[in-house]
Amino acid sequence: MRCDIISIFPEYLEPLKLSLPGQAQRKGLLDVAVHDLRDFSHDRHRTVDDTPYGGGAGMVMKPQPWWEALEHVRTLGDGTPTLIVPGPGGEVLTQRLARELADEDWLIFACGRYEGIDERVYEAAADVMPVRVISLGDYVLNGGEVAVLAMIEAAARLLPGFMGNAESLVEESHEDGLLEYPVYTKPATWQGREVPPVLLSGDHGKVAAWRHQQRLERTAARRPDLLHASSALTPGGVDDRW
Ligand SMILES: COc1ccc2nc(C(=O)O)sc2c1
Numbered sequence: 183m184r185c186d187i188i189s190i191f192p193e194y195l196e197p198l199k200l201s202l203p204g205q206a207q208r209k210g211l212l213d214v215a216v217h218d219l220r221d222f223s224h225d226r227h228r229t230v231d232d233t234p235y236g237g238g239a240g241m242v243m244k245p246q247p248w249w250e251a252l253e254h255v256r257t258l259g260d261g262t263p264t265l266i267v268p269g270p271g272g273e274v275l276t277q278r279l280a281r282e283l284a285d286e287d288w289l290i291f292a293c294g295r296y297e298g299i300d301e302r303v304y305e306a307a308a309d310v311m312p313v314r315v316i317s318l319g320d321y322v323l324n325g326g327e328v329a330v331l332a333m334i335e336a337a338a339r340l341l342p343g344f345m346g347n348a349e350s351l352v353e354e355s356h357e358d359g360l361l362e363y364p365v366y367t368k369p370a371t372w373q374g375r376e377v378p379p380v381l382l383s384g385d386h387g388k389v390a391a392w393r394h395q396q397r398l399e400r401t402a403a404r405r406p407d408l409l410h411a412s413s414a415l416t417p418g419g420v421d422d423r424w
Pocket residue numbers: 268269270293294295296297298299316317318319320321322323324325326329
């Protein structure tokens with residue numbers, strides 16, 4: 183997967199060089215290139231914003247630097263990229279959407295700031311590549327960079343070979359619509375609190391059944407909205423004990 187990120191704060195994307203994303207890049211699973219939008223503004227002050235038509239607070243990102251940046255980036259890879267624009271008015275990122283992103287060969291991320299990017303950039307981009315506006319959730323950030331970090335981590339970790347132990351992906355929260363079960367490690371007693379005895383039983387069948395029940399109960403308690411969509415429900419449907 184190739185990811186090109188365009189931002190006026192390139193340093194915001196430095197964390198992608200750390201830990202798993204960094205290892206994935208070294209393994210050749212993930213290519214990340216960050217581009218400074220101001221490199222595509224040609225006035226003395228490298229201006230990328232201006233006042234909004236129609237009035238209102240704040241500034242709007244000018245179309246010309248964005249279009250030049252997108253046209254430049256499009257020359258760097260093979261095939262047709264998908265443009266992802268983080269924005270509060272977009273599709274909300276879910277595990278399913280992360281899997282869709284992970285299936286893409288080439289993503290360009292446009293990190294907006296201020297009040298957003300001139301709408302004509304989205305229109306012009308849509309003439310040459312798919313465009314998706316994606317939000318982290320129903321709240322507003324100050325810009326797209328934090329959202330891009332989350333999207334790339336959520337998608338890249340699904341790439342084959344990215345996670346050292348693919349098993350760890352199987353029973354994660356949201357993978358099958360349920361939240362994950364509680365986890366424990368040594369010592370067996372800590373501050374007078376015991377590890378659930380079933381986990382010390384050595385009975386893998388009982389452990390699996392307990393973990394599944396914990397996932398159902400946690401999901402019912404914290405995210406009942408997920409329960410009815412879950413593919414992990416027992417054939418008899420949701421257990422009627424809660
Ligand atoms: C101007 O660029 C922005 C502004 C707010 C914002 N909020 C996001 C979110 O995912 O909530 S992405 C994003 C991008």
